[in-house]
Amino acid sequence: MMFESLSAFLSMGGHGPFVWSAYGIALIVFGYNIVAPIRQRKQMLREIRQRMDRDAA
Amino acid sequence: MWNWFHRLGSPKTFYAISGSLLPYFCVLAGILLVTGIVWALGFVPPDYQQGHSVRIMYIHVPSAILAQSSYMMMAAAGLVYLVWRIKLADVAVQCAAPIGTGLTFLALITGSIWGKPTWGTWWVWDARLTSTLVLFFLFVGVMALRSAMTGKASAGRATAMLALVGVVNLPIIKYSVDWWFTLHQPSSFSLTEKPSMPPEMWMPLLVMVLGFYLFFFCVWMLRIRTEILNREYRSQWVQELVQ
Numbered sequence: 001m002m003f004e005s006l007s008a009f010l011s012m013g014g015h016g017p018f019v020w021s022a023y024g025i026a027l028i029v030f031g032y033n034i035v036a037p038i039r040q041r042k043q044m045l046r047e048i049r050q051r052m053d054r055d056a057a
Numbered sequence: 058m059w060n061w062f063h064r065l066g067s068p069k070t071f072y073a074i075s076g077s078l079l080p081y082f083c084v085l086a087g088i089l090l091v092t093g094i095v096w097a098l099g100f101v102p103p104d105y106q107q108g109h110s111v112r113i114m115y116i117h118v119p120s121a122i123l124a125q126s127s128y129m130m131m132a133a134a135g136l137v138y139l140v141w142r143i144k145l146a147d148v149a150v151q152c153a154a155p156i157g158t159g160l161t162f163l164a165l166i167t168g169s170i171w172g173k174p175t176w177g178t179w180w181v182w183d184a185r186l187t188s189t190l191v192l193f194f195l196f197v198g199v200m201a202l203r204s205a206m207t208g209k210a211s212a213g214r215a216t217a218m219l220a221l222v223g224v225v226n227l228p229i230i231k232y233s234v235d236w237w238f239t240l241h242q243p244s245s246f247s248l249t250e251k252p253s254m255p256p257e258m259w260m261p262l263l264v265m266v267l268g269f270y271l272f273f274f275c276v277w278m279l280r281i282r283t284e285i286l287n288r289e290y291r292s293q294w295v296q297e298l299v300q
Contacts, residue, residue, distance in 0.1 A: 001099050001100060002099060002100060002101065002102060002103065003099065009098075009099070012108075012109035012110070012112070013103065013108045013109045014108070014109075015108055015109045015110040015174055016109075018110050018113060018170050018171065018173060018174050019098075019109060019110060019112050019113055021170055022113040022116050022117070022166075022167045022170045022171065023094070023098070023112075023116060025163065025166055025167065025170075026116045026120070026163055026167065029159045029160070029162065029163045030090075030272070032159065033156060033159055033272075033276045034276065036155075037276055037279035037280045037283060038279070040280070040283050041279065041282070041283045041286075044283045044286055044287055045286070045299055047287075048286060048287070048290045048295065048299050049299055049300075051290055052290070052296060052299070055291075
């Protein structure tokens with residue numbers, strides 16, 4: 001570990017805002033890329049069932 | 058070999074194979090990314106000039122590499138679609154674009170955040186940054202063209218063409234740091250030479266790059282599988298699967 005305390009870890013030698021915002025934005029982009037296709041899939045399965053019902057009717 | 062290739066091009070086979078492989082890839086991607094991030098944030102020594110802001114590199118470099126790689130893969134899929142008319146390749150083009158947009162955005166924004174403490178500016182209109190911004194707009198353009206032409210038979214061909222034309226931009230990004238005077242430093246890595254960084258700095262970077270690659274493949278597959286269901290919903294196997 002390169003840091004002696006939690007506060008040193010958070011401040012990153014004065015570069016804290018830069019480092020943490022970069023990692024934070026990365027987390028958001030990755031999170032979106034995980035959640036979006038999962039939601040898309042659920043929605044698609046629902047939609048296909050509706051299409052099938054419509055086609056059967 | 059060709060036979061195998063053709064069967065993989067059939068949506069049904071692809072759906073089955075990707076479904077059985079995906080969990081392993083997702084777990085591996087997760088392990089690599091978590092390892093890489095912990096390593097990069099807590100254990101990499103601070104740079105003697107940049108201090109701790111060098112940790113931004115472990116997001117910036119992998120996302121920039123993947124931004125270009127994912128474009129290359131999208132364009133390759135476009136070429137396959139134009140030449141062999143394999144429908145799955147068109148699905149691949151469509152599904153790569155939004156992920157690539159996100160990765161290029163991440164490369165640009167982390168570059169900007171890293172630039173402020175290192176160069177003293179958020180943004181300069183130099184060759185590397187501008188050509189990467191062009192890459193971002195190419196991804197957006199592919200998505201916009203697709204959604205503008207939804208339902209038209211020519212949508213796949215048009216997007217594949219746009220993706221292919223945009224490949225010109227990739228060597229410009231790559232060589233921009235050598236061709237023009239720029240703030241952006243040249244690449245520290247190549248396949249032929251020893252890295253100019255100590256191992257305790259490039260090893261976590263390698264882990265992150267691999268993690269980003271696997272992550273891209275995983276979310277690409279997730280999207281492709283959904284789009285296969287969308288396009289093949291009339292076929293019997295999809296109807297059985299959905300019920």
